[in-house]
Amino acid sequence: MDHFLYKAGRLHAEEVPLDEIAAAVGTPVYVYSAATLLRHLKVMQEALTGQPHLVCFAVKALGNVAVLKLLGDAGAGMDIVSGGEYARARAAGVPGERIVFSGVGKTRDEMRMALEGGIRQFNLESEPEMEALSEVAAGMGAVAPVTIRVNPDVDAKTHAKISTGTSETKFGIPIARASQVYARAAALPGLRVVGVDVHIGSQLTELGPFEAAFSKVAALVEALREQGHEIARIDLGGGLGIPYTRSNEAPPLPFDYGALVQRTVGHLGCEIEVEPGRLIAGNAGVLVSRVIYDKAGEGRDFLILDAGMNDLLRPAMYDAHHDIVPLAEPAPGAEARSYDVVGPVCETGDTFARARALPPMAEGDLVAFRSAGAYGAVMAGEYNARPLIPEVLVQGNHFAVIRARPTYEEMIARDSIPAWL
């Protein structure tokens, strides 16, 4: 459920018409709904009420500091994968004891930064990384709480580029080697084993792969306890999918996911951590864009928008589908035309949709890409020297720019010409 609805013929974010934001801030622009973000967080928190838990928002899905503050103030923890994300979470006021550090390539500098600033746990992904953390922590006279991410070799049945839980991927250690690696972790100075971590992929639309992975984790926790490890936490990762189309079958509900968690690992008495990103942010954001041209091609019409693949990469990168809707509500039964919806970037991959049915559109008309809150703004770049586009947060009947559009001067000022040129 989200808060982007037509009211009196205009698409709104909560109580604010999106065309008003487009007029005030310009296009393209990302717009997020605070009520939707908070609702999704609450649904996930409520799904886990049967057991002690912490919902850690995956910062990589949507890292704007205002969004992190909104979620952090509502009790969310944060799942981070870099020093930059750690800094963002702290700048948003999230305390270290609610931040978990994931990712396969944490550097020693990033480890030091988190240990100095405070961290709930490191989710370790390899033995070299474990040894590095041991060295860093021991060198600081600190003790780093750790889990080890196990790779359960489960097919998440999602897009190959976001599947992380099979043995061919770079993530985690093979679950079959877990006993050995945990024994090594327990023997190293500067580390304290606190739990087990798993994350099998993103945009999962079935519970089966979660069930297979969590059951393997439950068996592992029992085995590790028998080997003398104190396993107090299980981090189950993120990955629950969201509906990207109105017509498709909806992915499993958080409530059913919560019941599955209870059923598979509930008996272990562990604190449960989850790391949803897309589930919280995906349908809490839209990308608003303006039609530059309607260009007749051979046997097709191109709708050329002012948003490009550099602003929203998902269609080019994952063949992802985003619903595209006009900001002005089409009359019921209005005729539809078929468009190839494209951006202005000089790449054929800069195509958002082929043969998409839309009401007849004209230059200057506004559209919204739905479900663009997660992996949208965070993946944007400045290819073709197109400045990063702004982000706006709506709450009730007011909105604020939470990241301003840089001017060309500001964009260029980041470069410098050496004195010898």
Ligand SMILES: *Cc1c(COP(=O)(O)O)cnc(C)c1O
């Ligand atoms: C990407 C990622 C997440 C979030 O995934 P979603 O599909 O957005 O929920 C959580 N944990 C880890 C370790 C990740 O890499």
